[in-house]
Amino acid sequence: MTASSNEPNQHDSLREHNDREPVPAIEEAATGTAVQPDIGTDMARQFRPARRLAAAVVIGGIVASLYVFAQVEPRWQEQKRTYNVYENEAGQLSYMFKGEETAIEGVVPYAESPLRQEALKDVDGRPPFESQWVVDSVQEEGVETKRYSLLETRFHFGLWSLLPAVVAIGLCLLTKEPLTALLIAVVVGAFMVGRFDITDAVLLPSLASKSAATILLLYLWLLGGLMGIWSRTGAAKAFAEFMTDHFVKGPRSAKLVAWLMGVIFFQGGTVSVVLVGTIVKPVADKEKVSHEELAYIVDSTASPIAAVLAFNAWPIYVQALIFVPGVSFLATESDRIAFFFRSVPFSFYSILAVIGTFLLSLGYTRFSGAGIRAASERARITGQLDGPGVTPMGAEELQVAKIPPGYKPHVLEFFVPLLLLIGTAVGTFVVTGTPRVNWAFGLALLLSVLVALAKGMRLGDVIEGIGDGLKGVVLASVILMLAVTVGSISQEVGAGTYLVDLLGDHIPYIALPVALQLITMIIAFSTGTSWGTFAIAFPLAMPLAWNVGLASGVAHPELFMSVCFATVLNGSVFGDQCSPISDTTILSAMTTGCDLTDHVKTQLVPACYAAGVAAVMWTATVACFA
Structure with a gap:
């Protein structure tokens, strides 16, 4: 193989390194025998504290999980996803999903649903069912229109969900x-x-x-x-x-x-x-x-x-x-x-x-x-x-x-x-x-x-x-x-639901993009999926961004929404990319022959650099143009 002029030949570099840096050895002892360092013993001493800490994490994790099961009550949350619903040619209520028309049935008024947040506060045990289509009326430019939403129930254990x-x-x-x-x-x-x-x-x-x-x-x-x-x-x-x-x-x-x-x-x-x-x-x-x-x-x-x-x-x-x-x-x-x-x-x-x-x-x-x-x-x-x-x-x-x-x-x-x-x-x-x-x-x-x-x-x-x-x-x-x-x-156990619930409605518009970025980064890092994070975060983040933007009187609401959209998308990508339980992370290590932990640790640093610079750019964009 012929190396190009701007890329050093590996064999030459290796030969120069070996000539320049001989393998170290401990000086001869009194007996005259050269003693080599005990690498295995040194490594065992180095990793002993990590092993003890790992054992503590295992025991503590199992004890904590039993405590959660016995003592911590789940907090049920309403998950409301609004769709653009219309009547098809057959007179059925339908909506489009992934290019396909899907019919909906069993729609009830939102105020009567047992899955709305007010009703979930008093629920004893599990809700009666997991999802339900609801309809409520809203005023849009002085005209009353019907809004159709799919209510789903999720629960979390607070911070324990992580x-x-x-x-x-x-x-x-x-x-x-x-x-x-x-x-x-x-x-x-x-x-x-x-x-x-x-x-x-x-x-x-x-x-x-x-x-x-x-x-x-x-x-x-x-x-x-x-x-x-x-x-x-x-x-x-x-x-x-x-x-x-x-x-x-x-x-x-x-x-x-x-x-x-x-x-x-x-x-x-x-x-x-x-x-x-x-x-x-x-x-x-x-x-x-x-x-x-x-x-x-x-x-x-x-x-x-x-x-x-x-x-x-x-x-x-x-x-x-x-x-x-x-x-x-x-x-x-x-x-x-x-x-x-x-x-x-x-x-x-x-x-x-x-x-x-x-x-x-x-x-x-x-x-x-x-x-x-x-x-x-x-x-x-x-x-x-x-x-x-x-x-x-x-x-x-x-x-x-x-x-x-x-x-x-x-x-x-x-x-x-x-x-x-x-x-x-x-x-x-x-x-x-x-x-x-x-x-x-x-x-x-x-x-x-x-x-x-x-x-x-x-x-x-x-x-x-x-x-x-x-x-x-x-x-x-x-x-x-x-x-x-x-x-x-x-x-x-509600890791994503808990993190989204932390955000709340009362947040300054200039802080919202980075808040959404951090929340979605943690959700995707904790669950190992970007598309799963999209499904959790987008239906909550986009209405929140619209309401916060209107309440704050932003001059360009579509631009503000675009920035918030991008933070959710990119925060999810970051978390999925860097998580050791993500399929793309594991497959990247598998197909390239890399140690999984080494891949995660070395990738985190440049990814965090990029995420930090991106956060500054999103905040500056909102401050200067929205």
Whole structure:
């Protein structure tokens, strides 16, 4: 491989480092024998306080969860989501959701509903049902109109609602064992709501859910099998060599390719993370790009770029959550989609996150944090892609190509299935509005298997390759399923409901954008989902922003609403991106082979920089222009 003039050769750097900094040794003792430092003993002493603190968190979390179950009464909250309801041709009341017409029945006056907040204050036990359509009359420009809303009930335990998320995140950072941390968090959350049979009442229903089935199908069988086949046929290695010979000439250009792939796959979320991580890892590993840097680039060009280049499913989903009665620019579905795109220039966090990863790819690490700078330096000098004593999410089975004797790899074995994968995902999105990712990975895996067999590989070698791939991602898949369970339990015990309830109606308009940003950051960080946070926050935040803006007499209410909209959108993206229980965070670590805790810790610093600057920009925009 030939390195470019502006990127130092790693072997030369390593040789210079070894000449300049010999391995330290303790001076010879009186016996004349050189004594080496006991690294294992030093590490045990270093981590002993963390272990004690982790044990205290486990015991304290379980005791606290039992206390909540026995002593803390849940506080029931009305969740009111107003829709633009109309009569269809058949005379039925209907509303549009994700482009489809949905009929509603059983509408009652709001004042008679047992789910309104006044009635919930006196409820003994659970409300009679979970949701109900209601109608009330409002005055709009002197004309009385009917407003239709869906009332739903949510409860929270006050500050205790954050307990499962705090336990999960705290133990992840203390022990670097996400599997144990998530399992303990599941136990804590289950005890809070009285589910003491963890296997039958919590884990089995979670494993039987559609989310768990999707994880098993896509991220374990299909993705794992495809990565295993590419490793066995040498396709991934051939792709890395091809990219190195023609495009990539060092770690800087490898990171630029990763950033560009993230921008190209702007669908966002798990689709982008899995595609980009799988594509760029062979090239980045060959060029000695640290796994912390690569995971950050992959993760920070997933949801952030989807919020900026929003030609995806996001506007259709979000528009159904932001209808505010009486607001003309949010009246129809097309109005709300147009409002989404007009608000994109105010997505300051997402824009800064994408710019930050671009600067990192160019070698500017001033805003990347000490962790990423240290990881970059470690990879450049020593060639080590992971830090000492960590557990990378990518298993050993996927790190080394086990090509059978006589089999000749070809780069087309990577390119052709990849093009089929991308074409299927994009094509199904254009035709149906939803990318069929399972179809895409399934067809790519099938084609890779058929090509390998056609080129003479034995069926036994193919099966072994798929098996190695499954073993390589099984741990990450289990962690991902437990993370989904923790996120659903955090939502069930009311983490998001409690945080939104804290905001209240009496807040200065200039402080509202940052308040919404902080609340949604914490909700998404605690639950590990941005779209779930949208569903919690948008129906409450948008009417609140409109009322606060009118009460404060802002000169440009639509601009003020756009800023508040952007803070909810971007706060949710930040929390989802940085949470150790988020699917995109876990998949970024898995597809790039990074240790999950290292990915979270190193990514938090540049993400917080971007969030802080974005908060200042939102406040300045409201102060100067709204």
